[in-house]
Amino acid sequence: xxxxxxxxxxxAVVVVILGIGIYMSMNKGSxxxxxxxxxxDEVGGTQPGTQTTPSAPAGSEGQITAIPNLTAEQKAILxxxxxxxxxxxxxxxxxxxxxxISTDTVSVGKNCLLNPLAIKATSGMNLTFxxxxxxxxxxxxxxxxxxxxAAGQSKALxxxxxxxxxxxxxxxxxxxxxxxxxxxx
Numbered sequence: 001x002x003x004x005x006x007x008x009x010x011x012a013v014v015v016v017i018l019g020i021g022i023y024m025s026m027n028k029g030s031x032x033x034x035x036x037x038x039x040x041d042e043v044g045g046t047q048p049g050t051q052t053t054p055s056a057p058a059g060s061e062g063q064i065t066a067i068p069n070l071t072a073e074q075k076a077i078l079x080x081x082x083x084x085x086x087x088x089x090x091x092x093x094x095x096x097x098x099x100x101i102s103t104d105t106v107s108v109g110k111n112c113l114l115n116p117l118a119i120k121a122t123s124g125m126n127l128t129f130x131x132x133x134x135x136x137x138x139x140x141x142x143x144x145x146x147x148x149x150a151a152g153q154s155k156a157l158x159x160x161x162x163x164x165x166x167x168x169x170x171x172x173x174x175x176x177x178x179x180x181x182x183x184x185x
Contacts, residue, residue: 065175067111073099077117078177080168096166100182105130108137108149112171118180123163126156127181139178141169159183 070078077099081088100118105128107115121127129139131149139157140146147157164185168177 065173067113067174067178074117077180078168080166080177093166096180097182100180104128105154106179107132108139108171109133112137112174112178114171114179117178118182120182120184121159121162123183124158124160126158128154128156130154137171139169139171141167 067074067078077096081092084092096118097120099116100120101116102120103116104121104125106119108129108131109115110133119127129137129147129149131137131151131153134151136148136150138146138148141161145157145161147155149155159181162181162183164183167181167183169179169181170176171178
């Protein structure tokens with residue numbers, strides 16, 4: 001009975017430490033999780049907006065933190081200018097919009113590699129994540145809008161929380177976006 005009580009105390013301490021760590025990581029630099037970018041509307045104009053880069057979910061220790069073997073084009077799509085000039089932000093928005101594919105399904109492979117990397121969407125549509133990997137993956141736009149997809153399964157996320165602009169979303173412990181969503185104005 002003492003071992004059960006001791007194990008319960010140890011578990012409670014671990015949960016408290018993890019909770020503090022998660023709280024600190026979520027609040028240590030809220031400015032670092034939002035970068036201003038130039039969003040592009042459906043006719044090619046621009047307007048100010050924000051792109052959120054989600055943080056890694058709790059319990060993702062030991063997983064990869066970057067997608068390996070990306071091409072230069074893939075890196076360009078997934079790397080918005082952090083503090084770019086308006087011209088750089090517009091060029092990035094135009095490039096992502098031009099590369100984005102109109103679809104409601106994203107295929108997920110090993111190491112969270114998506115096909116396509118950038119999609120065109122409308123606010124309120126369902127975006128289906130089709131997990132072709134042998135591991136489950138969690139995709140998140142922010143702390144409240146995420147979906148976990150079991151290996152070999154598909155699951156949809158309703159994009160009713162997005163308005164016009166360009167948004168990045170994360171996967172597991174990958175730092176930075178693994179995919180981009182261009183939402184028409």
